[in-house]
Every structure is written in structure tokens, then in C-alpha cells.
Amino acid sequence: MRLIADYLLGVVTVFQEAEGEPFEGKVAVAEVILRRTKRKYMSDGTVAGTVFRRLQFSGMNSDSANRIRSFKIDSSVPVVDECVRAWVEADKGSNLVPGCLHYYNANIVSPPWAEGAEVVAIIGNHTFLRGVK
Numbered sequence: 650m651r652l653i654a655d656y657l658l659g660v661v662t663v664f665q666e667a668e669g670e671p672f673e674g675k676v677a678v679a680e681v682i683l684r685r686t687k688r689k690y691m692s693d694g695t696v697a698g699t700v701f702r703r704l705q706f707s708g709m710n711s712d713s714a715n716r717i718r719s720f721k722i723d724s725s726v727p728v729v730d731e732c733v734r735a736w737v738e739a740d741k742g743s744n745l746v747p748g749c750l751h752y753y754n755a756n757i758v759s760p761p762w763a764e765g766a767e768v769v770a771i772i773g774n775h776t777f778l779r780g781v782k
Contacts, residue, residue, distance in 0.1 A: 655696035656736060659683070662700040663732040665708020665719045670773035675732055677746045677772050679739030682706075690750050746770050746777040753778075 659682055667675045685692045685699045692699035700706045708715050722729050746752075752775045753760050766778040 653697070655686075656740070658696045658700055659740075660729070660732050660736045661719050661722070662696075662706050662708060663735055664722055664729060665713070665715050666706060667732075667735075667773070667775070668728055670775060672731055672735060673745055674773040674775055675735035676738050676743055677749070677770065677775065677777055678752065679736045680743060680746055681749055681752055681777070683739055684748075685750055688750070745772070748779040749777040751778045751781045752776060 659679060662682060663675050663679050667678045670678075682696065682699055684690070686694060686696050691702050691705055700709050704710065707713055708719055710716070724730055724733070746769050749769050751763070751766070753763060754774045755776055756774055762781055763776070763778055766781040768776055769779055770777045
């Protein structure tokens, strides 16, 4: 038995990545995590192996100021409940960002790997992409 269930790591990662984003943005982040996990794209096929992969989800990076704070969250905070609902919706098969395996926040970074990729959606501050080389 795993001590920390995949869905809990997923919820924490959605919180880290999309705390201030609209609900749809939280769902879209969850979709990317689940899609990467399912396809074993930059992943070993587990949520843990996906979100802890080096430099993939900024909140899990060792230098993230948000990392420790995010592992102290509890369900009494409304945004945490929203992250749980977003994870559940994505896990049930939502498809807000079809085929997307990447996203970024243009207010923070303009990644060179995003050049030439297809922008599928911009939700809140995140740009969701497919076809990243």
C-alpha cells in the first residue's frame, strides 16, 4: 500500500501549479498530469513519477518556495476543495485541453521548447500546448 495515494499527489500538484487559476485551469493542469502519466510521457506511469520528474512541475522542484507550504494544505481551505474537484473531473475523463502534454505561464517564462507547438487553449495565465518537440 502506498503511503501517499496518486490522487493526493495530483491534488497537491494542481494546487502548486494552479492555485490562483480559474477552475477550468485547475482541471486542465490535472488533465496534463494524468495524460503524461497514462502515456508514460516524462513519467514512469505513476503520478508520483510524473510530478516529481526533475524540472517538469515547478512546485515540486527543490527550490520552490511553495513546495513545503503545499504539503501543509488541508480541505478546510476552499481552493483545496476546488483542486480536489478539478482532479476528480479530470480523472473521470474531461477533455478541456485535448492532447496537451505541456503548459506554461507566459507571465513567468517564455520557454524555447514551446516554439512551433500548437496552442490548444489559454486558460487563466496558462498556455496549453500539444506537438512540443
